[in-house]
Amino acid sequence: MILANPSALSSRYVPRRLPHREPQIERLASLFPELPKAPFFRVVQLIGPTGTGKTSTSLFFARSVEQQSENVSTIYVNLKSLRSRDADGFPWIVYTSILSQLGAKPSRSLSAAEVFMKVVGELSRRQKKLHLVIVDEADELTGPRSLQGGQIVYNLTRLPELGVSNVAGVIFIARNDDWARGLAPEEKSSLGALVVRFPPYTLSQLVDILLYRASEALASPEALPEPVAEYIAEITVDMFERDVRKALDVLLYSALIADKEGSDKITRLHVTRALAEIMGRSYLDDDAAKMLGRTERIVLAAALRAAGSSDTIYVSEQRVLEEAQAICERLGIPPLGRREIATALQRLHDLGYIKVSGPLKIFVNLVAGENVEELLLGNTLRKARGSYNR
Numbered sequence: 001m002i003l004a005n006p007s008a009l010s011s012r013y014v015p016r017r018l019p020h021r022e023p024q025i026e027r028l029a030s031l032f033p034e035l036p037k038a039p040f041f042r043v044v045q046l047i048g049p050t051g052t053g054k055t056s057t058s059l060f061f062a063r064s065v066e067q068q069s070e071n072v073s074t075i076y077v078n079l080k081s082l083r084s085r086d087a088d089g090f091p092w093i094v095y096t097s098i099l100s101q102l103g104a105k106p107s108r109s110l111s112a113a114e115v116f117m118k119v120v121g122e123l124s125r126r127q128k129k130l131h132l133v134i135v136d137e138a139d140e141l142t143g144p145r146s147l148q149g150g151q152i153v154y155n156l157t158r159l160p161e162l163g164v165s166n167v168a169g170v171i172f173i174a175r176n177d178d179w180a181r182g183l184a185p186e187e188k189s190s191l192g193a194l195v196v197r198f199p200p201y202t203l204s205q206l207v208d209i210l211l212y213r214a215s216e217a218l219a220s221p222e223a224l225p226e227p228v229a230e231y232i233a234e235i236t237v238d239m240f241e242r243d244v245r246k247a248l249d250v251l252l253y254s255a256l257i258a259d260k261e262g263s264d265k266i267t268r269l270h271v272t273r274a275l276a277e278i279m280g281r282s283y284l285d286d287d288a289a290k291m292l293g294r295t296e297r298i299v300l301a302a303a304l305r306a307a308g309s310s311d312t313i314y315v316s317e318q319r320v321l322e323e324a325q326a327i328c329e330r331l332g333i334p335p336l337g338r339r340e341i342a343t344a345l346q347r348l349h350d351l352g353y354i355k356v357s358g359p360l361k362i363f364v365n366l367v368a369g370e371n372v373e374e375l376l377l378g379n380t381l382r383k384a385r386g387s388y389n390r
C-alpha cells in the first residue's frame with residue numbers, strides 16, 4: 001500500500017516540522033520570550049488566508065513550549081466548531097469549553113458570566129500551571145456576538161486585571177484584519193498591535209510541503225514523484241487560492257485511488273481523478289443544455305472533446321478553438337470567431353461548467369453522459385441537415 005500512515009494527512013495532525021513557517025514560529029517565540037517560565041501576559045493575533053498554516057503554527061509553538069516544561073498547558077478553542085445559533089448561548093459554550101479543559105465541571109444552571117468567573121477561579125487555583133490560550137476562528141466573534149455575547153475578547157484579554165497571573169497570553173487566529181473591525185471599541189483596544197502575518201504559500205513552497213507531508217504519510221519517497229507533486233501544487237495555485245489544506249486533500253485522495261488500483265506510485269491520472277471527486281463536478285442534463293446558446297453548446301462540446309483526448313486536467317483555448325472549428329465544419333456552418341469563443345468560454349465559466357485560469361488552462365468541470373454530443377449539438381445538427389436538404 002502507498003498510504004502507510006493516512007492519519008499523517010488528516011487535518012488534525014500537526015506535523016513534526018512546518019517548512020516555510022519558521023519565520024512565524026520564531027516571531028511567536030520572540031513575543032513570548034519568557035516561556036516556559038514566568039508569564040508576561042500578551043495578546044497576539046495570527047492573521048492570514050485559509051490554509052496558510054496559522055492553526056498548525058500556533059499548536060506547533062504550544063507543543064514545543066509544553067515539551068520544555070510540563071507545567072505549561074494549552075487551552076485551545078475553535079469557535080467555528082463551537083458555533084451556536086443563539087448569540088446569547090455562544091459565550092456560555094466558549095467559557096464552558098475552556099472550563100472543561102481546566103478539568104472543572106460546568107453547570108447548566110450558571111449564566112455565561114458566572115461560567116467565566118468559574119474559569120477565573122480555576123485558573124487562579126492552578127497556580128503551578130502556566131496557561132496559553134488559543135482562540136481559533138476568531139472571525140466568528142465579530143458583530144453582535146462580541147457585544148451581546150459576553151464580550152469574549154474583552155474578558156479573555158483582561159485576565160491579569162482579574163487577578164489571574166498564570167496565563168502567558170491569548171492568541172487569536174483570524175483570516176483577515178477585518179475581524180477586529182466588528183468588535184466593540186473596548187474590545188478592539190484590548191487587542192493591541194502584536195500581529196503575526198501568514199502570507200499564502202508560493203508554488204515552490206507548496207511543492208516542498210507536499211513532498212515533506214508525503215514522506216510522513218506514504219510508504220516510500222518514490223510513491224510521490226516530484227513532477228506529480230508539482231502538478232498538485234500547480235492545481236492548488238490555479239484552483240484553490242494556494243490553500244495547502246486542499247493540496248493535502250488532493251494528495252490523500254490521489255493516494256487512495258492509486259492504492260485501490262494496486263499502483264506503487266501516484267500518477268497525474270490519479271490526481272486528475274481525485275480532483276474530479278473533490279470538485280464534485282456539475283452534471284449536464286437536458287434542461288441545463290437548453291439554457292445554453294448555440295455557440296456555447298459548440299464550445300462546450302469542443303472543450304469536452306479536447307479534455308477527452310488530453311492526458312492532463314487542463315486544455316488550452318487553442319485546442320478548444322480547433323475542436324470548435326472541426327465541429328462547425330461537420331455542422332456545415334461558418335467557423336466561430338476567436339472573440340465569440342472567448343465570450344462563450346466566459347459564460348460557461350460563470351455557469352460552473354468550466355474553470356478558466358488563463359488561455360492555457362481551461363479545466364472542464366463537467367461530468368457528461370455518453371450522449372453528450374447529441375444533447376449539445378443534436379438540434380443544431382438537425383437544423384443544419386434540414387437547411388442542407390432544402
Ligand SMILES: Nc1ncnc2c1ncn2[C@@H]1O[C@H](COP(=O)(O)OP(=O)(O)OP(=O)(O)O)[C@@H](O)[C@H]1O
Nearest residue numbers: 011018019021050051052053054055056209244245
Ligand atoms: N508549512 C506547513 N508544512 C506542513 N504542513 C502544513 C504547513 N502549513 C499547513 N500545513 C497543513 O495544512 C493544513 C492546514 O493548515 P492550518 O489548519 O494550520 O491552516 P490555517 O491557516 O489555520 O487554515 P484556516 O484558516 O482554514 O483554519 C493542516 O493539515 C496543516 O498540517
